[in-house]
Amino acid sequence: MADHYETLGVSRDASAEDIKKAYRKLARQLHPDVNPSPEAAETFKNVTHAYDVLSDAQQRAEYDAGGRNPFGGAGGFGGFGDIFDTFFGGGGGGRGPRSRQERGEDALLRIEVDLVDVMFGTTKQVEVDTAVLCETCEGSCCQPGTSPVTCDICHGTGQVQRTVRSLLGNVVTASPCGSCRGYGTIIPNPCVTCQGQGRVRARRTVSVDIPSGVDTGLRLQMPGSGEVGQGGGPSGDLYLEIKVRHDDVFSRNGDDVLCTLEVSMADAILGTTSTIKALDGDVDLEIRPGVQSGDVLVIKSRGITGLRSTTRGDLRVGVQVVTPQKLDHKERDLIRSFAERRREPNPKLAHFQQGLFAKLRDRFVS
Missing domain, CATH: 2.60.260.20 (Urease metallochaperone UreE, N-terminal domain)
Structure with a gap:
């Protein structure tokens, strides 16, 4: 890679102002808006990169030092310096450039x-x-047909070294290169997409x-x-x-599917057969005579297939006997006659229940 000072046409001891003037002069000649030739565009990129490095005091110092410590090449010190290099990672034993490829986030x-x-x-x-x-x-991060170029600050190592003199010797520290951000290479033609x-x-x-x-x-x-x-x-x-999602008819308890079936008082007394629409198709359900509210009818293996299993839960149908609220005179007379014939005892206290749904829940999960 060409020397940055030669690219700008200035001496190595040029001032910051001299570097800026030289860049402006070349930019007026090579800018794509002025000179559309491919050669001028390539030269303009090199000129811009050289100016970016030399206009920054820290990068210029690193460039002048060749990306190495100024006291002895790549950190080859004797005495106490070697001891510090061993423990603090100085000298030529750096970690090397980091990869541009990183694992994506979850x-x-x-x-x-x-x-x-x-x-x-x-x-x-x-x-x-x-x-x-x-x-x-x-x-690749590069425009098709191009590739990354070696960083001229760290010379591809991804790190720059600095040496501090102390009473115990020279201590070398390494830090990521500021020019290439530790990659060791620079992409002069990044992908536009x-x-x-x-x-x-x-x-x-x-x-x-x-x-x-x-x-x-x-x-x-x-x-x-x-x-x-x-x-x-x-x-x-x-x-x-x-x-x-919530289902208006069915719910679940583990792998069992739960639902409630409303049964008329007559069907509860006499018994009947009903076809209900389950999640996986129709199910014929036999309701025995004398079924009570809160009874649970179980249809085996019509529930949910277990996670990491081939066994299905059950379909549990809770019965709710519906008492008619509106009766005509004839219906009332029939019910009254039925009650007199049965001679049922008066209502009496029984074990406290938290309502029908609590009773159903207790039986569902039993």
């Missing part, structure tokens, strides 16, 4: 599913807004397998489906937080 998406989806599991197509790999540069990031934001569709038995609050992990990393680095993970 992403969290909340999705809603119906109770019927939970019964057997399902597949859903969901839209995710994340960072994806830049198709123009394919993660991703602005040199190697990734862009986009909306994409992801196919998600929802297993059976999931419940609200459960998180599913999809490795490698999150944000693409800086510089085209590996993707993070995508986490899906499940919310099961």
Whole structure:
């Protein structure tokens, strides 16, 4: 790479003002608005880079020192200096440049599913807004046909060393290069699509397998489906937080499905057969004569398939006997005649119950 002083046409002891004047003079000759030739554009980039380095006092000092300590090359000191180098990472044993590729961040998406989806599991197509790999540069961060160049401050090491003299010898410290930010290379022609990031934001569709038995609050992990990393680095993970929508008829207790069936007083007395529409299809239900409010009818293996299991829960149907509220004279006479024939005892106290629904709940979970 050409010497920055030669590129600007100034001496090594030129003042900051002389460097600025030289840059302005060359910029008026080489700027693309004035000189559209490809050669002038390339030279203008080199001139601009040289000015960026030499106009900054710290970067100029590092450039003049060649990215090394000024007391002996790459830190080859004797005596106490070698001891400090060993413990503090000085000399030629630095960590080297850091990679432009970084792992992407994890992403969290909340999705809603119906109770019927939970019964057997399902597949859903969901839209995710994340960072994806830049198709123009394919993660290289450079314009197609170009590549990064070695940093002329740190000479590709990603670090610059400074030496401090002390009574115990020379202590060498290393810090990330300010010119290349520790990468060891500079991208003179960054990709215009991703602005040199190697990734862009986009909306994409992801196919998600929802297993059976999931419940609200459960998180599913999809490795490698999150944000693409800086510089085209590996993707993070995508986490899906499940919310099961409320159903007006059915609820759940573990893997059991719960519902309530309203039965007329006549059907409760005489018994009947009813067909109910369950989540997974019709179910024929036999109601025995004399069924009581709060009784629970259990249909085996018509509930939810368990998470990471092939066993299904039960469908539990709670009975609620409905007492008619409006009767005509004939109906009242029939009921009165029935009561007189039965000669039932007067109402009496029994064990306290927290209402019908508490009774149903206790039987559901028993």
